[in-house]
Amino acid sequence: MPKKKSEAQELREALCSKKKHAALRMDDKEIKKAFDYCGKYMDFLGKAKIERQAAAFTVAEAKKHGYVPFEKGKKYKAGDKVYYLNRGKAVIFAYIGKKDVKEGLRISAAHIDSPRLDLKQNPLYEQDEVAYFKTHYYGGIKKYQWPTVPLALHGVIVKEDGTVIDVNIGDDEGDPVFAVTDLLPHLAQDQMKRASTEIIRGEELNILIGSLPFRDDDASERVKLAIMKLLHDKYGITEDDFISAELDAVPAGKPLDVGFDRSLIGAYGHDDKVCAYTAFSALMDIKKTPERTALVILTDKEETGSDGVTGLKSSYFRYFVDDLAEAFGMDGRTVLSRSECLSADVNAAFDPTFPDVLERRNAAFINYGVCVTKFTGARGKSGTSDASAEFVGKVRAMFNKAGVVWQTGELGKVDLGGGGTVAAYIANLNVDTVDVGVPVLCMHAPFEIVAKMDVYQTYKAFSVFMA
Ligand code: MN
Ligand code: MN
Secondary structure: OOOOOOHHHHHHHHHOOOOOOHHHOOOHHHHHHHHHHHHHHHHHHHHOOOHHHHHHHHHHHHHHOOOEEOOOOOOOOOOOEEEEEEOOOEEEEEEOOOOOHHHOEEEEEEEOOOOEEEEEEEEEEEEOOEEEEEEEEEOOOOHHHOOOOOEEEEEEEEOOOOOEEEEEEOOOOOOOOEEEOOOOHHHOOOHHHOOHHHOOOHHHOOEEEEOOOOOOOOOOOHHHHHHHHHHHHHHOOOHHHHHHEEEEEEEOOOOEEEOOOOOEEEEOOHHHHHHHHHHHHHHHOOOOOOOOEEEEEEEOOHHHOOOOOOOOOOOHHHHHHHHHHHHOOOOHHHHHHOOEEEEEOOEEEOOOOOHHHOOHHHOEOOOOOEEEEOOOOEOOOEOOOOOOHHHHHHHHHHHHHHOOOEEEOOOOOOOOOOOOOOHHHHHOOOOEEEEEEOEEEOOOOOOEEEEHHHHHHHHHHHHHHHO
């Protein structure tokens, strides 16, 4: 016979919040779905290392789903699917809903740039018969994590006649890779006394790219010359062409299952392609015309502060909404003021090895589902858009009704660290916005880790929001 519950037990069950591992809240069928879904995500992530590739991948995929380029001045109707590609580095997808656009949009926004090492504009040099590229790191990194990691090179070189040359080397079978070197421990006594931000200095993040000299010549810098000749043969470029190039060194290799149980994914660039992919694929998987017009924004430049023509501080998003509103005889500001947004970005997952930086009661845990973050910012919530209780209440009810496994989380203890997302830039346009996303271990490292259950629950959250 079951023991009768005590009054305290009954009260606790009725009044206190209950948290549970996602695997204990999902049945076998849903867990299998989560693993299968993550296979598709890993395929995307292995191919979309930089924003240009993520934009190209998603546009190609969207075309298969019937999306066509948005045309200003054209009339649109429910069921139409359009996209707007901003300079190949940021993209907006819209699925016109049954309700009039004037009733507002359902927006999911994520970023597709990730921390990395960018080549400088005069990158190539030779030192002691070894050739290198000079770099300037992009985004917030722990510089000491980047030496001795195999690197691939992705991006474009634009020649003076406007020709754009795609560079993608280090990630395909048989490709060579590149690397930043580090000192052997035997000789690192002085290096190890440096402050940890200086163990590898910015100007020491030089990428080793070759060591064979050009043979039939007695001129100086023969290794550099030999490399330049290889680059000319392969890409038709001269040294000056680096000036108008964007070349990014990123960790080489494909995403990998982590753990005996394969419950986790280790890869470069989860931040924030994990939210970009879950939002994007949720939009693509919508079976029938959504109630409200659904928008997915995949933006660039978040990691450097969202400035610039492809970042969300630029007006490209607002202009798009203006043009879309115009197609329905409406003005953009009214549409925005009635819109709602899930700003999708990763959050710090509680790391049991480093428990002190997060406050347990308000931290996000891996395998506890998609994380809802009411406010970001630091030191008095500075810089946050701080979602309203009303909007968080609405999202909470929506997720619970659909059986989404979700949790709340903040980015670190009060007065410790902090960080921002694109939420504030969208909220500043008078759009109700809250941060959601996947908890990540070792964020901004060359190898970041997420849990498959969380990835799937994030996809589910976007599906519920936009459908
Ligand atoms: Mn991010
Ligand atoms: Mn980031």
